[in-house]
Amino acid sequence: MAETGTRRLRADxxxxxxxxxxxxxxxxxxxxxxxxxxxxxAAGLTRATVHRRFAxxxxxxxxLTEQLDQRYLSxxxxxxxxTAPPRPVFLRLTEILFELKVSHxxxxxxxxxxxxxxxxxxxxxxxxxxxxxxxxxxAGDITATGADWCRGxxxxxxxxxxxxxxxxxxxxxxxxxxxELVVRTVVGALGGTxxx
Amino acid sequence: MAETGTRRLRADxxxxxxxxxxxxxxxxxxxxxxxxxxxxxAAGLTRATVHRRFAxxxxxxxxLTEQLDQRYLSxxxxxxxxTAPPRPVFLRLTEILFELKVSHxxxxxxxxxxxxxxxxxxxxxxxxxxxxxxxxxxAGDITATGADWCRGxxxxxxxxxxxxxxxxxxxxxxxxxxxELVVRTVVGALGGTxxx
DNA sequence: TTTAAGTGATACACAGCTGTTGCAGTTAAC
DNA sequence: GTTAACTGCAACAGCTGTGTATCACTTAAA
Numbered sequence: 001m002a003e004t005g006t007r008r009l010r011a012d013x014x015x016x017x018x019x020x021x022x023x024x025x026x027x028x029x030x031x032x033x034x035x036x037x038x039x040x041x042a043a044g045l046t047r048a049t050v051h052r053r054f055a056x057x058x059x060x061x062x063x064l065t066e067q068l069d070q071r072y073l074s075x076x077x078x079x080x081x082x083t084a085p086p087r088p089v090f091l092r093l094t095e096i097l098f099e100l101k102v103s104h105x106x107x108x109x110x111x112x113x114x115x116x117x118x119x120x121x122x123x124x125x126x127x128x129x130x131x132x133x134x135x136x137x138x139a140g141d142i143t144a145t146g147a148d149w150c151r152g153x154x155x156x157x158x159x160x161x162x163x164x165x166x167x168x169x170x171x172x173x174x175x176x177x178x179x180e181l182v183v184r185t186v187v188g189a190l191g192g193t194x195x196x
Numbered sequence: 197m198a199e200t201g202t203r204r205l206r207a208d209x210x211x212x213x214x215x216x217x218x219x220x221x222x223x224x225x226x227x228x229x230x231x232x233x234x235x236x237x238a239a240g241l242t243r244a245t246v247h248r249r250f251a252x253x254x255x256x257x258x259x260l261t262e263q264l265d266q267r268y269l270s271x272x273x274x275x276x277x278x279t280a281p282p283r284p285v286f287l288r289l290t291e292i293l294f295e296l297k298v299s300h301x302x303x304x305x306x307x308x309x310x311x312x313x314x315x316x317x318x319x320x321x322x323x324x325x326x327x328x329x330x331x332x333x334x335a336g337d338i339t340a341t342g343a344d345w346c347r348g349x350x351x352x353x354x355x356x357x358x359x360x361x362x363x364x365x366x367x368x369x370x371x372x373x374x375x376e377l378v379v380r381t382v383v384g385a386l387g388g389t390x391x392x
Numbered sequence: 393t394t395t396a397a398g399t400g401a402t403a404c405a406c407a408g409c410t411g412t413t414g415c416a417g418t419t420a421a422c
Numbered sequence: 423g424t425t426a427a428c429t430g431c432a433a434c435a436g437c438t439g440t441g442t443a444t445c446a447c448t449t450a451a452a
Contacts, residue, residue: 012399051440
């Protein structure tokens with residue numbers, strides 16, 4: 001949403017918008033209230049440049065959530081929900097999320113006020129997640145029925161697992177795989193058995 | 197921590213500090229960045245008065261967390277961990293938390309930066325929680341071993357359940373008891389069975 | 393190589409929150 | 423009933439972050 005009406009951006013400018021988005025994701029994940037100054041610094045640019053690429057802080061946040069949304073969607077597509085059995089799909093989806101190093105929490109915290117849907121995710125992503133849980137339920141992996149509830153528990157567990165140090169005993173017990181720990185925990189939490 | 201070195205406060209002043217703390221808990225739960233102006237307004241007082249009772253925003257937050265800590269501790273004591281079997285203890289503890297209408301999340305978010313322990317809770321409360329989970333583990337209710345992991349999942353689930361509307365299907369399925377849903381979910385998440 | 397686009401640096405206005413002070417009016421405490 | 427404490431109101435200074443504008447310099451693009 002940076003600039004889509006006027007002319008084409010110069011190559012370096014476009015590269016800088018990407019830099020800013022990357023830096024913003026990183027910095028805001030650590031501190032959701034970080035100033036544009038710090039974000040620009042992390043991107044190796046000046047605050048003025050940040051303002052040139054994004055009209056306002058608001059605009060930057062929107063672009064960031066849009067990018068996040070795209071990644072969620074791509075993860076949902078890559079996990080091939082329609083063909084594979086649900087639990088491996090769920091695991092694969094979670095693995096992709098961790099590979100993308102997506103830190104969602106800052107979005108949840110800040111976007112909830114102005115976003116129309118309360119999760120901070122786009123309706124399409126919510127819908128995709130809902131399908132995953134619906135398939136898990138059909139397969140008997142979980143018993144929980146509420147879409148909001150399933151999604152909320154899932155995101156919360158992802159967040160907790162992200163906080164975990166690499167040598168945490170429960171993480172080691174899951175073979176060192178954060179995604180595996182997430183799946184076990186969420187499936188258990190939502191009324192299934194933690195054994196596959 | 198309001199004023200403990202000088203003289204005794206006048207009755208109305210002391211009452212106002214309590215009002216401020218109550219209002220702060222309520223307002224900050226909804227918006228962790230709310231200004232002292234709004235907090236004072238919610239307490240029916242002026243911002244100046246807020247500053248008279250608490251030297252700084254920092255001091256107010258500290259007093260608030262201390263109060264929160266006291267309530268956690270009292271809940272831990274009331275749940276009689278030593279005598280009763282662990283799962284009812286866990287349920288009772290959670291019930292007390294909900295009765296107290298404690299909204300912990302804002303503390304987690306804001307205190308983590310300056311607090312020495314990463315959970316934002318005092319060491320004594322952390323220790324008490326750890327004991328609860330240790331007893332649950334001994335009784336075979338859960339299999340998870342990490343104290344941080346158990347506590348993190350517990351607080352996250354409590355937060356999620358708090359967000360749930362009263363008519364959420366999964367809440368109804370738990371008999372309408374938020375505490376019951378928390379216990380089922382946490383026990384399941386941490387490697388136990390959701391059936392008592 | 394020429395040109396237009398982009399950046400860095402700097403300065404400025406503006407808004408919101410914090411913390412402090414002074415004063416007049418009210419209220420608890422003795 | 424008197425006194426000391428407390429509050430409301432208002433004003434002030436200070437800080438931080440945002441958003442805008444200008445100018446000289448650098449760089450991609452034709």
